[in-house]
Amino acid sequence: MQWTEVADPIAAKGEVVVAVVAVGLNRADILQRKGFYPPPAGASEYLGLECSGVIAEVGPDVTDWKVGDEVCALLTGGGYAQKVAIPAGQLLRVPHNVSLIDSAALPEVVATVWSNLAMLAHLREGETVLIHGGTSGIGTMAIQIARELGARTIVTCGTQAKVDTCLALGADHAINYRESDFAEEVQALTDGNGVDVILDVMGAKYLEPNVRSLAANGRLVVIGLQGGTKGELDLNRLLTKRAAVLATSLRGRPVGEKAAIVDSVLEHVWPLIEQGTIKPVIDQRLPITKIAQAHDRMEASEHIGKIILTMTPADHV
DSSP, rough: OOOOOOOOOOOTTTTEEEEEEEEOOOOOHHHHHHHHHOOTTTTTTSSSSEEEEEEEEOOOOEEEEEEEEEEEESSOOOOSSSEEEEEEGGHHHHHHHHTTGGGGGSSHHHHHHIIIIIIIIOOOOTEEEESSSSSHHHHHHHHHHHHHOOOEEEEEEEEEEHHHHHHHHSSSSETTTTSSSSHHHHHHHHHTOOOOEEEETTTOOOOHHHHEEEEEEEEEEEOOOOOOOOOOOOHHHHHHHEEEEEEETTTTTTHHHHHHHHHHHHHHHHHHHHTTTTTEEEEEEEEEHHHHHHHHHHHTOSSSSSSEEEEEEGOOO
């Protein structure tokens, strides 16, 4: 990765250009850096799927935003830069009780968690959800959103310190997957019934134990492939449980779908953030010049919550 001079982005119809103040780091950035997750056709080739900053330019047909507005935004790419062009429907106002820098930790995780738990899996009050990677950016947000939906939450994580963090965030149970079989623990915690929803970032490695952990009419939502892409699926077990396996990604969705997710987030989750009921969990704030250190920390799974990369004031001169 090199910090270098490139052409300024231009706001097309329905877009704004944002002067970036901070960027949220995601595992997708690491995959793209390694050549495993190329950007969708027409998207910026630069890394970065969420940012915060100040609107510097407003393109044609944008009426709800103006130059100088402080925003955070869901991106298809391009966040690792001083400026980025963004469809106006993917902008969110900065919550009044979250700093401009820390708001960079919100768009990707909130949109991912809400669209999958609430909009796709229809997690309801009284149901039980299993969240893998409980102390990741996704995990820490999923615990809080599931809690506010009235669900019982079980999470997996890899150390006692992470177990304690998940419980402090509101998880009902936290399983150290290094010390026990999470599928067996789930059966014990649910009296053999299983969980209604699973939010999974592992993919193939967890496919069999995830299906084993589902309750009748359960929904397994796969949003990551850290444990591989190909696994064996027991269709008979799935049929017997009348269960479903769903797989989604956010980055490649059409602009209109992303705007609909953002609108739903603004309606249902943003008020909870502004009330302080849901909070971004920040692991570290590092300058963009320490990007290699930030990637190394995430790859080693040393982080708890979001890693934020900040631009220095000189970057905007």
